[in-house]
Amino acid sequence: MRTDFNAVEIEIARNRLASIAEEVGMALIRTSYSPNIKDRRDCSAGIYGPDGELISQAEHIPLHLGLMPTLIANVITEYGAENLRPGDVLMTNNPYLGGSHLPDMCVITPIFVDGVIIALVATMAHHVDVGGITPGSMATHATEIYQEGVRVPPVRLFAAGELQRELLSLLLMNIRTADKTRGDLMTQVAANRLGERRILELVEEWGVAGFARSARALITYAERRTRAAISELPDGTGSFTDHLEHNGVDEEQIPITATVTVTGGEITIDLSASSGQVRGAVNCSYAVTRACAAYVVKMLADPTLPSNAGLMAPISVVTRPGSLVHAEFPAPVAHGNIQTAQRIVDAILGAFEAFTEGLVPAASSGSMSMVTVGGIDPRTGRYYSYVETYGGGQGAYPDADGASAVHTHMTNTRNTPCEVIEREYPLRVEAYEIARGTGGAGRSRGGDGLYRRLRLTHGEAIVVPGTSRVTTFPWGLDGGADGTPALVEVHRTAGSEQLPSLSRVDLEAGEGISIRTAGGGGYGKAE
Template identity: 75%
Template structure:
């Protein structure tokens, strides 16, 4: 192998070898996890990083996770200090102020040593069904500070030289409602990383450290060149767009997300500094989430095959303002920032690009990951349960085709929880799960339709937290296309049906339930 560069064949071999390891880590996690949220919905992501946290390769999982994990891994390693790591150590953290998303997303980080030298890091991130806090599921919309959202874990050793730190683990689990599920899921994360560690060591035995380092640097350089070239194919120009997040978690409170994007040759500059300040409710998000949205949008608009490693962001400059909705600082609550705000960041970015590159931009999609959590203490089993699921909606129509119906769009890429699994795992009955017909916007190409999920509690009582968006606003159409139909949330009580706000919480008793209908996507072109 050439000592200064890789040829095209060598580059593809390196890319596929490293990406396959990340994919295998993710597959192992999914197949060995305990909670339906991970094993069925696949609410998890995995990647390989350099000793300093430089992203090398990722599995094709959830855009939001994949976009923010490089920042989180880099900051976690810097905070803990790589000089304090030895073979057999495993770190765990969920701190959103280090670049995480929200507290349920636990990140497990495993250093990979070769002949006593730190060569790489394997990391995966998974959404746990509970991490404490004021509501089961740890996704309270009405939190006003981070302490109400659950246990916040700084980067600490879960394993020290291969030995589980049982006292630390006990403290963590004692503050979590779903201890058995959480214990199993965290151990699955650890085991999946160990598989990745073995695969990297096998690669090091074959390649050696010099070739491994050369290959990872070449892949990052390759991604930077590819991204720069992709940006260069966009027209030069500048656009500014403001979209509205309609609810702050506590009340209807329109909050502006304003972004200016500028393409100049092969460089992209993105400026969010005019976005409104962080709010008292749980829709704030870290600046790492915002950067992840930018990375996603540039792939969406140019070339979805762009390699997802550290080189992707090299030709891109992102400006945020600390203390704003999209760059929140302590002690801002953040539980629903990725669920709601990340999707609106994408909408704002698409609106800005449409100002000067309209042929690349689709109409707005449903605008929310649309989450529902239902949890409580089940007297029959003597244990807490916590149902967590996000729902798809209508995809915005594109300049050349209709939008898809009832799908996860933009920053989310999970599956659904099968109805049979819901009724087996929880005291819930699925009354309806269907496409919300004719909710997509009309146009030359139609927006996709939203979906409907109706659940009833079968015994006991439970707390419900529901969060969607585009209820008082609608996903916008483009080029004369109609807006999509807004979504809605309904509480089904013994005294009748009650429409609720887009972000809401309430208690239900046996026989009562909830319906959530997600918004349809915007249409494209004059019908």
């Protein structure tokens, strides 16, 4: 049996499998119901081995892509591969198994040949509501996971090809936007089935053994390349502490400390000195932290490294269970990936900066800056949920300015077009523009943030704005200026009021909310 593949064969296998993952993701996007997936593309897709080992991913959202291998491996272990049958489809959103937050539902389809699982295809998508104390299921002030929505253990949505209607009815009974959620779940199932067909077509061509050898060759190749890329980095150790400014309930300086050690072709990233888990919804799962580590290493060592299980082989991630970066039950986690993941990235980058030169960029806006607006539209009598993350300023590089009004680091979604917002929701977009001058000055200038202002046109709504860097600054490097902080305001008839970075407000028709995201830090002294 051949175990070696030449460079041409590896490249063919890599592209064949990547194209399947991309096709699965595009099918999900094109057939979804909610603007959050259809327009914003808040979803990801990948192909995995029978035990959950990552084989290939689409180029979607770094956070989803980085945590899905941990989640899927844990799901298969907990549910038991021996309990799966052809036609089964699993779903879960449990953050303590490796998920991110409850709106991110993962749907997993095992692929069988002659009664044996040869691979898994999985999609993750952010659903616009999964219950909880606020529309959109993104309450910042939740103090336990039960307030955030319906937590789904690994269960069969389909059993032997049959939809489990009672299970789905129970789930949808607890969700405000049941029609959108049902449609998006079925879209995930259909996209996975497309991936299953494509993989079986590949198996017809390569054979089961050939498919398995190709997957193993790709993982081995990725590990070899990753070790080689890491060995080009300077050996050394660095530590850095950055802070979140709000725990979701109260303003509080919450430390996230990263210590990075590079030795030869291996890296250890230790976040065990970070804060314990906090009262509000900014805690995150270990899988989120692991995703951040993988992202930073790929970003700094070689952005062209293949994204499969081989990438993580030389990377050790150390955390402390029960901490902000390794939350345990019943800690709330809704904004852990929205806020904390971005700060974990900043802390790891700061640690690398301590023993490298000209490698690390200045800090970016530091948040995915999510705004949710939800309630009952009096024109239809039905619940709606507007969910969107906003771009900000990218940190400058030694030789390049940062981009303006873009998603950075762990997020990679598009925006919701203004026309779609006004068609789908009782909202008017009164302003949507680049926040000029918010990027930090320097030899290379930080990118500017963005400004969006929404006004409620009908009824009443609950708004949950969540950003960061309102009371802190995206840091500059090598003499570059810090970026301008973010600003959140509620606009009422009597005037405007500034809000903290994480909050919840009630709006009546005619009132509005605005957010200006932070600018990126500058690099080097301005000449």
